[in-house]
Amino acid sequence: MELTILGCNSALPISDRMPSAQVLSIGGRVFLIDCAEGTQFQLRRMHINFMRIDFVCISHLHGDHVFGLIGLISTMSLLNRTTPLTIIADPRYEEMLQQQIDFFCDNISFEINFIPLHYELPQIVLNIKGVSVQSVPLKHRIPTCGFIFREQPKEPNIKKNAIFKYGLSIPDIVNIKNGRPWIDPVTGEVVPREQLVIDPAPPKSYAYISDTAYKPDIVPYIDGVSLLYHESTFASDNEELAKKTHHSTATQAATIAHRANVGRLLLGHYSSRYRETDIFEQEAQTVFPNTTAVYDGFTLVF
Secondary structure (H helix, E strand, O other): OEEEEEEOEOOOOEOOEOEOEEEEEEOOEEEEEEEOOOHHHHHHHOOOOHHHOOEEEOOOOOHHHOOOHHHHHHHHHHOOOOOOEEEEEOOHHHHHHHHHHHHHOOOOOOOEEEEEOOOOOOEEEEEEOOEEEEEEEOOOOOOOEEEEEEEOOOOOEEOHHHHHHHOOOHHHHHHHHOOOOEEOOOOOOEEOHHHOEEOOOOOOEEEEEOOOOOOHHHHHHHOOOOEEEEEOOEOHHHHHHHHHHOOOEHHHHHHHHHHHOOOOEEEEOEOOOOOOOHHHHHHHHOOOOOEEEOOOOOEEEO
């Protein structure tokens, strides 16, 4: 997986931080996660080919997460995109988006498929070869979902020397990959699995937890993910404001990461009142040491 942060600020952009947008690449599939105003500019600035975007996941319908999408769609059409684009979002957005397309985009050049979110319970919103996407309801001022992206487990590889040594046929290889024991036809002994296969790396996972108040009941859904991005709009000096506005502090995000036993925590969605982000990282690291406060242009391969 490869993650690039296009924007990590909250509602008001500042000179070096744009509002929410990210690009996640998984096995050749490219996901745009939220699409604030300025996303097109950030994609070009970071040399990301936005024509390769397959899916757009919109966490909720606040403007700092969706204002950039119609402009991006218009540009894609002007560049004669033909590949379908799938949008995963609040069901109310489908009609609004279509009205914008009808008004601003004359004869759009590609098909748009729409997958509606449901906000009561988690759901698998996408399950395609190599990856699944699950939505997780959050606690914000309007219906909001986070997203969990998971690689699907890969098959083990048969060792080439084992194929020749034991004269394995294709049915034999399929059975071994499926976990069946292999008996040496000469000695009659069960051959240890480690002599036959190379197991793949464990599948990776990424959880995007967008705007939300502190919500411990999401822990079972993100338990053990490789990488967690959790909003941290405020530092602890504004914990009451975070509660009032249904956002989280850096310490609260770190507490979620600790309780979920995630591999690494990324912080973002900072309030514009904070010019520097060191305070977020410092506070979170007291609870969950493997924490990074991201910035626009931050890229991670994991």
